[in-house]
Amino acid sequence: MLQQANYFSKFSKAPVICKLVGRKVLDGVGQPTLEVEIYCRVKNNEKRICSTVMSSLSQIPENALPETTEADEKERRDSVNTAVEWVNEPLNTMLRDLKPTDQSKVDKVLGEYFTKKVEEKKGIQNQEEETEASLALSSCTPSATALPGEKKAAKPGKKVAVAERPIPPAEPVESVLCGSLAIGGTSLAIAKAGATISRIPLYLHIALLKHDQDSPKEMTLPLPMVTLLNCEKILPAKLKLVKEVMLIPPVQLSLKQGIERVLDIQKEMMKLLEPPGKVPTPQLADGKKGRVHNTGKKALPRALKRISHLGCLITQCDNLEQPLLLMQTACNNIGLELGTDIYLAINCAAQELMDYVKGKYEILTGMFKSPDEMVDMYVELINKFPSIIALIDPLRKEDRQQWDNMYCALRSKCYLIAEDAATDISKLKIDQNINIPRCSGVVLKYINQTKVSDLIEVTGLLDGQRHITILGSPDGESSDDSLVDLAVGLGARFIKLGGLSRGERVTKYNRLLAIEEELAKNRTLREANLEFIAFAEESQPEKQPSDVLPPPKQDLLPPQLSQPALEDCSLPAQLSENSTLT
Known part of the structure; x- marks a missing residue:
């Protein structure tokens, strides 16, 4: 039967x-x-x-x-x-x-x-605007008194704060x-x-959809960007420039080994942050090999006794170097070397720092820098801390000329990633091109009206233009672990899931570990393509549209990221090696 x-x-x-x-x-x-x-x-x-x-x-x-x-x-x-x-x-x-x-x-x-729903909403808005306009015309009467909210003219001799230099205005926020x-x-x-x-597993189903049902013989896993510190401004702290400090394990480790290494660093960092009176003297990176020396001056930041919604520790910092020194000290204490055994990535979230009256970024309380000065600051930062291999949102998406300048200066040293510019996936696709500033790659998030087909199409365009795809976890995260399968199936280079705390974050790391085990068991796990890419100099003319990224040459580094090879790119002459970051 x-x-x-x-x-x-x-x-x-x-x-x-x-x-x-x-x-x-x-x-x-x-x-x-x-x-x-x-x-x-x-x-x-x-x-x-x-x-x-x-x-x-x-x-x-x-x-x-x-x-x-x-x-x-x-x-x-x-x-x-x-x-x-x-x-x-x-x-x-x-x-x-x-x-x-x-x-x-x-x-x-x-x-x-x-x-259809979007068109219906536009029709309703147009009707409301027409009604308001007609009511305003019918009730319009001349009056000498100032209307509520109307600004009075400034008195003679009174200083009015204006932007020192015109900056591109912020693009209007797309309504959801x-x-x-x-x-x-x-x-x-x-x-x-x-x-x-x-x-079949979801990640394989996604891979088949992307490659027109052509089953891949081998698959790669995205490298995790694990958030360890959330440095959002919380009084009385001053630091605003660094929103997240993340760790990226080296490619020669398995994912399981990489997560274990990150956990070791996290445990050591907690020891450093807990006893305020027993904090070891911080150590500062010296030279290109990651050697350290005691500064004897700067104290490490203290932690707040709570976990961020990103699944990591929230810290108070007074300057840009403090969280980096904290990472350096934690690694040194357990015998690891930044830039060799583990790498750093920073989410700057610069779009949150712009003072539109002054036309500058307020990187610390009362400290302002123009977009051009921001580029110089990042070049100096990467020169001083070569273990930083990725900067996310270092500038607003509107500052395209500065993105172009920074890409030319840093492309052989670190990845420049756009996240804020890539929030709405449907808006990225313009005439089969990716409408983003000149950068190394983008962070994509599966939110709102995003469809699986949209994600497949956009990642295909990014692959064709030699961009790096990063699947990112939104702030309002759920316990669903489908994002990990999407990242693996789409062939994302990195995955940004937050920290190693909170169930909605950890469940995704566990899913990533399970996929690694399954691929290894089936002998379909390919590790060679997990190597970092060194962006070579392009042969195109220097004057190019800042929103178009010419495809860089794919020069692959050996499995262990070669630090000297990344440091061949010369820095702007006006930056002194002995200058101090603020």
Whole structure:
């Protein structure tokens, strides 16, 4: 009977979607978000296949005003409630009877529905604007008194703060359509259902979608950027420039070995931060080989007794060198050398520092630097701390000329990564080009209306232009570990998951370790392509559009990143080796 059943099962219809269920759940910081469940008809039986919980780009401001927090929470609740309605009603009907393995068709339906909703919102806004304009004209009466909010003219002799030099204004923030979580959540849930129906892991299903069903013989794992310190400004601390300090394990280690090394550094760092009166004398990097000498002057920063929503320790710092010295001291104490045994990456989040009145970045309280001065500062920083191999968002995306200058100065020494410029994946695609400043790569986040097909298309364009793809974890993270499968299937060079604390963060590291074990067991784990790329000088003319990145030559370094090879790039002559960072 069993053989007969197996025989007739070959002639049964392929599984199709029969029901979508959306519900409101909580994310890793207790905020509402969307869960999407997929039910399929398998051999005439309705069966629950899988579910996914969406993450959201939820910035969690420190010391936010109560009214601001209330408004953000209301907007979030409304968006999640609308997303639940979309999933349970229109999307449930529109996707019924489609195959979960036909990702492109599903995403096309989702994209058309989202476009329709955007047009409806624009129509409503236009009507409201026309109504307001007509009311304003009918009630307009001349008055000599100043209207509320109208600025009075400055008195003679009074100084008015103005920008010393015009800077490109900030690009308008793209509004997020209420309910857009339903599009991304449904697309990802369908991808998981397609993998389940095909009886393959999600990462392999994504790889097949990207390569038109051509099964890869070997796959690589992304290198983790593990956040150890969150240095956001918290009174009475002054530091603002460094938002995150991250560790990147060397490529010659397995992922498991790399995570263990990061944990060792984290334990030592906690020892340094706990007893304020027993902190060892900090040691400063000296020269290109990472040697150290005692400064005897600067004290290490103290830690606050809480963990950031990023899953790492929050510290108080007064200058740029303190968190770097902390890393240096922790590594030295356990016999590791920065730049050889472990590498550093810094998330600068410079877009949060711009003072638009002065036209400068406020890198510390009361300390301002122009965009050009920022470039010089970063060049000096990398010269002084060569173990830093990646800078994320060192400038605003609008300062394209400075991105171009910094790329030319530092491309052979460290990766320059754009994260803020790559928030909205659908906005990156312009005429088959990537509309970002000149950089080494971008951080992509799966949020809002992002679809799996969008992510596949964008990463394909990035691969073609020799950019590095980094899959990043949003601030409002959930316990769903699908991001890791996406990163592996798409062939991302790095993955940015936050720290090694908090369940919603650690579960993703555990998933990455499980995939490494599975690929190693199947002998499909390829390690050669995990080597860092040294960006060679291009032969193109110097004057190029700053938003177009010519493909660099792919000169691969040996498995252990060669520090001398990275230090051949000359620095601007005006920077002194003995100058001090502030």
